[in-house]
Amino acid sequence: MRRIRPMWAVGAALVLLGALLAHHPTKAEAFPATARTVVIDYLRSITGTAVVSGQHNKEPASSPAQYTQQARNVTGQFPGLWGGDMMFRADDQANRQRVIDEAKAQWAAGSLVALTWHACSPTVGVTCEFDGGVKTQITNAQFQEIVTGGTALNTTWRNRMATVVPYLRQLRDAGVPVLWRPFHEMNETWNWWGGRPGANGGAKIFQQMRDYFGSQGLDNLIWVWNVQDNPAANWSQYYPGANYADVVSLDVWWKSHPSAADYQQIQTVAAGKPIAVAEIGKMPTAALLTAQPRWAYFMMWSEHLLGNNTTAEIQAAYNIPRVLSRGEISLSGGGGGGGGKIRAVASGRCVDVAGAGTANGTQVQIYTCDTGGAAQQWTAGSDGTLRALGKCLDVAANGTADGTRIQIWTCDGGNAQRFTYHAAGRDIVHAGSGKCLDVRAEATADATPLQLWTCNGKANQDFLLPS
Template identity: 35%
Template sequence: MKKLLNLSLAASLLFALTGCGNEDPKVTYISDAGNGGADGGSLHGPTLEPVMLNYLNEIKGSKTVVGVHNDEKVLENNPSYWSKKAAELTGSWPALWGMDFGFGEAGVGLRASLVSQAEAAWQQGALVNVMMHVCPPTTNEDCGWEGGVLTDLTEAQWTSLLTEGGDLNNAWKVRLDSYAKIFESMNQRGVRVLFRPFHEMNQTLFWWSLAGKPEYTVKLYQLTHDYLVDDKALTNLTFTWNLQDFSTLEADLDAYDPGAGYWDILSLDNYNTDGKGFSQEKYDLLLNKAGDKPIALGEVATLPTPEILKQQPKWTFVMSWAELTFIDNSDSSIKALYSADNVVTLEDKAGWPGFSGDDRLVLDIPGGITPPDDSTPAEPLIIFEDTANGWTAGQSDKVTHEIIEGDADHGKVIQHTYTAGETVSEFIFDSPQDLSDYANGTIEFDLKIVNQPAGIEYWAFKIDCGWPCGTGDVDLSTNANGVTPTVGEWQHYKFYISDLLKLNADNALEIDYITSPIVIVPQPWSDAQIGVVIQLDNIKYTAGVVEAPSVADKAIFENELPDEWMVGQSGKVTQELVDGDAEHGKVLQHTYIGGETVSELIFNEAQDLSAYKDGSIQFDLKIVNQPSGITGWSFKIDCGWPCGTGDVALESNVAGTTPKVGEWQRYKFRIADLLTLNGDNSLMIDYVTAPFVLVPQPWSSEQVGVVVQLDNIVYSAD
């Protein structure tokens, strides 16, 4: 395992570095440096060596730096929150530290800490990346997102902004003056900055990019560059020109180009906007445009794999966006990337000149983490194996506990008999325990349900840290082994601690303060529990980085009708298996003989599809006949109407595919996106009743005569 560097980005760092006898940081200059020096004074002038740019040119084609953007919403109380979260998960600090100037009252108020945080990251050897979500010059900096960052300027306002001496031109330069002071403060401390102004220049939702007028955005970029470099004489900025991966990327690379003298690095925000992922086409477009200059992935939600980076080796850095790092990527895929030989994390690179070896700043994060080392992982923690040590049984007035002889495989086991209801089988530590060593490991146990009264409907377990703090009730059937609780036989259960730590929202499990290491809960919580008898054995926590098993795709329809679902609306829609084409084989054809209906596939029993919450649903659709009254198409996933996604327009799919009559088309939707829809009735992914519903719009008799064919309806985990 790579060693984890400690990095403090607390606001107090600035005082710590400038007082108490600390020496000023030393900066390396090229030999002809004439207007600044390592001992202080002005560092203005073009002679400060662009060490970050030099470094990226050195690794270009062989290594890719991995980084994380730190959202200003968590900056105040959790400096570098998302970088730290990546370090805690992988054991390696990201080698690029990203931040935003911010907007609105809260964002602007946090800028004072930017210098100290950037300096600490720099002294550790990290690349420092600063961008700007910025309010338009028509407002103050306390603007909001809607009507502020997301707004349009009129033609007259653009003219005022781009004309020397115009009211908005002057207002914009006053805005830049405040940025320049921050950059100069960094400059004085030797900190160089990858500066990304007007990110996603071709994203016309932002005020700085007027649809159909790329020349306005180009001129604004040039104006900003010239004012900061020429008028304010800043020498520590490495300019990153940035676009988003729209289908118009090839044309945008020319239309939005501010000119070779205005950018040092070309970066792409790859959000799969064009539906092509990390395609070779996009990579080649950037390489051709950049020439000898570095290219980079400025923002991503889904991280590239090490294999993709081997195929596309000239991406010099990749920065994932704050919380999307952990929403759009599995823990195992993040770990795989950070440990790859062709990826640079912080401990993989030397410090910047002047900050190496013993001179390199190493501080603890407030309330931070313990760096992992190369020592042997902690031994398994045995909660019960023949004997009970270090804990007491809870609910002793409602549950009897005795150690008895099991069978030949289990030896001594602990048996719980329920003499009352509204209770649990609880193991309570004599005093709270820190089980952080097991945060990346598992909890495992053997359970035999000896007697299950008729009123017990299912079984759960949990881990507590002083109720309500804990995992909350976790359905036993969601275990990693896929075991369904069965009466009369021993069964082995395994759960990944990293998955359990994500549960129960604000009352989530605190792994460093465990009061009850295991609690078994016969459900429901009622007198129906009276008469429950269970036996437990081999309860243990295992340390170490444990990778969760891959989750197989779940086919809703592929060539044949599964037994696990039935078709809905059968009185209004006929369903039959027909021959498709050579590519599709057997397909499902629906013909609408009534209106106000849908093509609905319904599970015989509600199913838990939580394993796919970070993945996607994909399907092939051919519209065979579309009556003239049909004005649109949508689909949805239901959890017992009105619970569900609500109607989702088909054209909002990842690739932006527009439904067409007479041809097969592939659609893909990210489950994480669907979970945020429909307000209080949002989809419960652990209780899906209808995994696929197709809706010809509008909901009326106009639907009569619709004919559609469906194939390859699949839920994928990744």
Template identity: 40%
Template sequence: MRLTCKSMAIAALAMAMSAASWGQTRHKSLNYLYSISGQKTVAGQHNREPNSDPAKWTAQIKNVTGRYPGLWSGDFLFSQHDIHYRAAMIEQAKTEWRNGALVNLMWHTCSPATAEPCGWDSSVQRKLSDDEWRQLLTEGTWLNGVLRSRLDAIAVHLQALKDSGVEVLFRPLHEMNQGAFWWGGRPGPDGTAKLYRYVHDYMTRTKGLSHLIWVWDLQDFATLESDLASYDPGEGYWDVLALDVYGSDGRGYTQQKYDAMVRASRGKPIAIGEFDRLPSPEELAAQPRWTFLMGWAELVFERNSAQSIQRLYDSPRIVDLSEMPGWGTVSAGNLARGRPVTVSSTESGYPGANAVDGSVESRWSSAYADHQHLYVDLGSNQRIRRVKVVWETAYARYFQVQTSVDGHTWKTVRDVGSNTALVNDLTGFDETARYVKIYGVNRATPWGFSIRELEVY
């Protein structure tokens, strides 16, 4: 019987597809990170000073590569000029989100023991005494009041993003194991992790900023393995685990660091939070679970040649802005979810609607023959940039993606041959169509074609 013959393969597939791998959170951009984990890495670029020019370094990437990065990053910062232009930085964040980018925000902030605005050496890197640290986290003290007032100031801007529907990868108190910053380098339950929890609870519970995706970030010191335990705020306090790779241990993108991050992530997305030297395409291929990487402002251009930047952006693993799914629709941008489908044939019990129901636990199956198809009606002409097919064990060795504006005349927009993957995440489209068809030309198994989920973005 079919199920008996396939039982071992199905069991193996189920193990590979953990619940986290198909994460369905309330944040569509976080769902996207789950969906690409192990397959793709979004290219990102940080834009630090000045906040009056909040896309300066993103534009430089475009100048070098001809492409915009898929992640834009800004910072609230601490100088008088940059505080004055925080609103401009927030407007840029709104624009980037509308353009389909991931939005990342950092919070380099003055020490609560000094006035704001402030200087880098005199405040951002001014250490607090143990007594000041205790006061900082004690309600009703002067230092605690300063902390809350500064959180209030940035919460206004974060609320503006929430009101505009912008989700934010929020990375406060970054490089928590970095002792140079006033907030960092304090291991243990009452150290930096406690401050992170305080900030998280204040912004989410007191301020109601439910659009924040919390990034827990460390630097790549030789102590990384133990730091991942010593600085962990707790699983409920972070959504993404990021590592800043500066070769702080004298080495770069080592397998040891990657493996430590994967273990500590507990199935959540991991990312390269900052870097000066680019990872190579080969390093990314060997470390496939990095969901995004973010170059640090000017350092990307000071420490990498234009050729190496171009080579990274040319990698098939890298997602630039043109390949992002966009955030303007329901179901995390998936235009196909819940839409009507038409199929060439159906195996009893596995109807076509199963392929667009939002669950990889159900599936459509065709008759046991080549040249079968399934197509979805998006309801109106849509701009199509990405098509993702999640196959059951009965997958296609050769298939085509076709589009149509009327459901009668079809255009083949992608041929996929010699396929061996159970997930085909196809990007780089720029089509306008109402109907999207997966046309199975040749089967890879004796059974038919079986699709767990068809997604269109």
């Protein structure tokens, strides 16, 4: 939550402690285009052994890395997680593109990306001030109208959601997974969406947003559900369900750090999903992270970095051996993974078996991404095959010439059906010819066929493998 709190005096000039930085690398590894599942799996993999350092960057949106830079100035390290916001005030919404550009840059430099949204209530204007627009009360009847399809307030809310889709789609097309945290502090009542337990309350609006954004093809979002440490009980009453939340998180404002009871309750709700401290005003200590080792990341809230922590406290937190900064995060898997869609980056469309046909020789093309049809569900096999509808992606007649047709065919283990994905270049290379899958004539329209073509680095040869 956006708050004004008393500022603690920051001591003398900021000094870097070189000796304490020794366990941190000096150079970050760039992240390639990556599927959301790779980040989720990474958070699972570090649970219990490590925690990613994070820094939120609040308004103004015209300076979307100012607090991250402050952390760098104090510690000599960049946080492992950059956080931003889709904002509410008119001038900040006008700079949403700056936020998205910064998210791309942070990802490319080797930091994970998180976004939240302090959304204006559908009962007020498209832009608003925090007080009276985000921090505001609406009636239960108004809330039910917002979540009931076909009503005036529901239409307004869907239009509001639609305004952020093109921005999130840019990150999808760039292969940037986003820890997306809408409707945060759902158990609190300062916001218009909060304090509504049960199936028709906060859980429902969260579910509806995930369903809507899914229908818009935003399969790069990692859905982070969130409550605050006050009220301190019955958090599960606000939970949208395991099929809707990927990460379960807690904002800690009523205490300096999560209590043992907080830690236990959030794990109970998560039931094995990664857990995180999504907002905090006081740097975690080594003792806290030893006692509560399963937090996957923490996010220091903007002005509280210097306003609520001494230089020594910030440096000490970043130099806890289990705390990971930029350069210490290793994402394996590039953009590969299990079954799902293969996205053609230039068009945003999906690799598709024409007409969902299963006959040998059926054309493979690009087409508007659907919501789960089998013609767009591909599995990457360990043998180099890409499979859909029980058949394999295949180069017609095992050809090697530019323009050779791409089709599906009964899996036979031959070179015509073996491909390698290069995450850095986002290309799919045919083993038999060394040439790339290519969208014909650089077109972006539905039903444009795929073909084989000499690898040339153009956008029509960029693909993201299943998420």
